[in-house]
Amino acid sequence: MLSHSLQYVVFVIAVFALYWAVHRHFWPRMLVLLVASVYFYAAFTPFPLLIFLVGVTVDHLLVKGMGRSQSQGVRKLLVTLSIVSNLGLLAGFKYLELLRKTALELVPASWGLHIREAPFDLILPVGLSFYVFQAISYTVDVYRGKASAGHSFIEHLLYMLFFPRVVSGPIIRASELMERFRDVPTLTPEDGGRAMFRIAVGLVKKLVIADVLGSGIVDPVFAAPEKYASAECVVAAIAYTFELYYDFSGYSDIALGVAALFGFKFPENFNRPYLAKNLGEFWNRWHMSLSTWLRDYLYRPLGGNRVSKPRVLFNLMTVMVLGGLWHGADWRFAVWGGVHGLALGLTRCWEWTVGKPEKPGVPRLAVGMLVTFTIVVLTRVVFRAKNMTDAGEFYVRMMEGVPGIANVSPLVWGMLAAAVFFHAVPLKLYTVTSELFVRMPVPVRAVALILLGLGIRHLSAVETRPYVYLQF
Template structure:
């Protein structure tokens, strides 16, 4: 059941009505959310719920152990058990075949045989998001950053809550489980803002992302030799916009949906293509993942508090693992390492010359060049991210370097969507918020008419096949 389906609309309406009918009673409202979350996930396949429940049980017992044992050795042993078991599930279901095939290729020259047949384990939807959120909760307890011990039911609901379950964002405890005791409230303004975010997400997904994907990105990346270099470059740019509008659309709908139940999720995107360097880009793109990698991997490794060579090593490790998190293919790790290598170059340059000033005419020109260069790096490295294989990515790069011109295969609709994507991305956020405030101030009947009109417009414009969210594969 996708967020952009009519089925989800009915599901959300029924869950909303039932939740607010019992919202004053903690266990009743949490029971509604748990039932809805299990039903929501079961629309794909129900068996991973048992896997998630088992992994949560182990972590929950480890958290109880943190509070029972004063010995630092015992606490570290429990933390190790939690981390190994949780990552073990991820590695088994997501990376087992990648490791098997890599071992087979590496050991074959030595005469050692490794199983040739794939394990064929089904990857549960949202497993990567579940894993990182589960680990953050256990680690926060270990660090003493969470004071109250919760029940297993609350712990499981925190991880399974349906708005963020299958494609994020990665929600910290302070924004969800620590709010379970509070009697929720929902003003007309908050409800209107939630609906506004959902409407914006639907438009991003169905009008912009899907049109760019099916209208240009998919055919060009499938057979780059059939298109000119210029068309391949436009397709690469279109893919970056498709990916942003697809994923940020899911985040918008998740944020808006959570708001309808009285929860406030943090923003997951902040106009990333306006970043003037890669460090800034990653502070604006998929913010919940970037901050997770910073707080639970980079800083524990020493971050910037170690020697300069070690800091660069830490950065490469984090970016490589962050890339591999996106998929069970070494090309994702290569993509991450490419970003890491360029971030290392930027950091070394800053060490030598100092960080550039942020004010003055020279700073403005430098920022403009930085923004253009950063966007170009993001677009070109995503060729590896989007291509099905490294060999296919190589074909795309060769086609780009040929320099052949011509844009006959870029339709008018695609050009329009690219223009809409670019303009909306650079539009000041205050205008976005003002539009939301205007929507909230409308009388309820007018808001209903606007939503219906938006829905009909989306249905009319999105004359392409409805596509799943890109990040569902992660």
């Protein structure tokens, strides 16, 4: 049940009605959300729920232990066990097959080591990467004293399975969700209108812009780049860069909007990342819940900026390579992250050498944005290709200079123009439009949403496409 499907709309309406009918009573509203979340996840595949249930049970016992213990050594042991168990869960289901394949390729037969030749064929639970990072954030925050260990098992389980974000994030901290479970929720008509507007924006991003770019140019060109001209490959790489943004930010908009309908305010996950002037700023704007997680739970524990300059560069590279691998069990993701780590390191070296200009001029800002966007587009080829061989072939085709651009349809050009325009316009435009929507009479709002749905149906791909980040 994808969050841009009609089934999801009906599901949210039903849960919304039940939730607000009992919202003044803690346990009834918690059970409504928990049952809805379990049902929602089971609609994808029910078996991983058992895995998550075991994982939450282990973490909950460890958290309770940290809450009761006064010994720093014991608390450190318990949080370490939580981190190891969660990373072990991720490694076992997501990376074991990658390690098996890598060992088969790299370990010589003369060593006499027996390596399994048959695939493990393990089912990768949907949203496992998001689950593990969110689980670690809670136990570490309890250890650091930033989150309470006094929550019930039901609260802990709902925190991990809350249906608006369980599949593809955002990665939510305990202070942003679990710490608010006991507050009696409120929802004003204005807040409800803003939430509906946010959901509508997310649907347009996903079903109109992202899906049209994906089916219209990205999928066919990446499937067989040798059949397309060099310029068409360049357009496909740029289109994929925007498809990924509008697909994932559209999902985030829907998740934030649906959460708001139940009285929860989640932090923003994107902030117009392709307007960034350097890669450091790009990662502060792109998938911000992941970027801040990597900063708070990996980069800073490694020493962050408080260590020697060589160590800072090592920390940057480590974070980016591991962050790349988080996206998928394929070494090309490590390569993608490594290239970003190298570029971030070079950026940091440049700043150490010449310093940061206090107020860079317009030409320098424009050059910075162009260089940053170019790096992002070029590395997206590795991100999108099936393997490094296909990525290499795509790069070669881009640089061969084969003329022609006839396979880029007017609809694709129009969606690319729309993608650039809506990404570049000031955020105030969205705020003003949202407030105009809120001030409309309810019947007018209903008509506007119906017309929007009909327009989406007309413009979007006939086939419903899953979210890109479902694979992560």
